[in-house]
Amino acid sequence: MSLSLNNLFTYQTLKKLLFKLDPETAHTMAGIGLRIASHCPPLQKSLTNHYFITDKSLKQEIFGRTFKNPVGLGAGFDKNGQYITAMPTMGFGFTEIGTVTPKPQDGNAKPRLFRLIEDQSIQNAMGFNNKGSHYMLQRLKKLYFFDYPLGINIGKNKLTSEADALDDYEKLFKAFKNYGDYIVINISSPNTPGLRDLQNENFIKAIFTMGKEITAQPILLKIAPDMEADDAITLCKTAVAAGAAGIIATNTTIDYSLTEHAKDFGGISGALLTEKSYALFRAIGKELYGKTLLISVGGIDSADEAYRRIKAGASLVQVYSMLIYRGPTLIKEINEGISQLLKKDGYTHISEAIGADWK
Numbered sequence: 001m002s003l004s005l006n007n008l009f010t011y012q013t014l015k016k017l018l019f020k021l022d023p024e025t026a027h028t029m030a031g032i033g034l035r036i037a038s039h040c041p042p043l044q045k046s047l048t049n050h051y052f053i054t055d056k057s058l059k060q061e062i063f064g065r066t067f068k069n070p071v072g073l074g075a076g077f078d079k080n081g082q083y084i085t086a087m088p089t090m091g092f093g094f095t096e097i098g099t100v101t102p103k104p105q106d107g108n109a110k111p112r113l114f115r116l117i118e119d120q121s122i123q124n125a126m127g128f129n130n131k132g133s134h135y136m137l138q139r140l141k142k143l144y145f146f147d148y149p150l151g152i153n154i155g156k157n158k159l160t161s162e163a164d165a166l167d168d169y170e171k172l173f174k175a176f177k178n179y180g181d182y183i184v185i186n187i188s189s190p191n192t193p194g195l196r197d198l199q200n201e202n203f204i205k206a207i208f209t210m211g212k213e214i215t216a217q218p219i220l221l222k223i224a225p226d227m228e229a230d231d232a233i234t235l236c237k238t239a240v241a242a243g244a245a246g247i248i249a250t251n252t253t254i255d256y257s258l259t260e261h262a263k264d265f266g267g268i269s270g271a272l273l274t275e276k277s278y279a280l281f282r283a284i285g286k287e288l289y290g291k292t293l294l295i296s297v298g299g300i301d302s303a304d305e306a307y308r309r310i311k312a313g314a315s316l317v318q319v320y321s322m323l324i325y326r327g328p329t330l331i332k333e334i335n336e337g338i339s340q341l342l343k344k345d346g347y348t349h350i351s352e353a354i355g356a357d358w359k
Contacts, residue, residue: 072096
């Protein structure tokens, strides 16, 4: 089966239809399309052949797994692990599912997802809507023969108090200790009341100490972009000292001054976040490159931007919101572009470029 992607079907054509729908409905429809593709082997193979870039200069061994390219899907798109097997069809080298909470929850009231089209950005106030850890476990148990790098992003339930938050994370560590390739502690979403208050040294020490006792899986910390750089660096250093295997920077921002089109609630991602996310990531990279694994996410919309994060210390990058505007062609362009930029700088492998700003 061959696809004439330029003439028969393009994402830009599909986007015109999806953007006529409410954003959350469009998300659901896109998910249905991905599930159909993953259950149609000829279509899945054709899409993967077109979008998935396999280049030895991009291949890395991380956490004992092979990442064929460094561009992954950020958490938040696949909240219930329903699209894992479809991710290679979009060109992603890895995926991160969740955020998953111990108990199922509906999330915040609708509408809670908004397109900031003028700004090539998204604003969401979803609130960890997901079907809970038991459902996610059943999804993961079906992936015995699917060899693909996978992260699991975990968070507390909305009704769980700050005092009881550790109990929620303990349940999640125990649930997923034998699944996925890494676990991400999400205490940086702005859409669960009090969650960002957990971004303090005492809680970080406690959660990583507990997590390391429960699971041998690498545990990473995802931080918010709205912290002062010095505070973020201190928090990340505390996490690494307590056993963190890596840092993911950053989550969405609540800096509504970035655009006149913003709502006064929820988190902003996409192009508006680019410089804010990069600035904080660069500050963290300067201090922690070579001491832990770093993953950059937030407004990455091109190979040049991804490469900028790589040189600042990122071994991997993640994309989500810009995918909505550009489609899987963006992932292909980023991977191809990174390969070309490596050659331009005289590198034969991505490892030579990672942290180049600090070497």
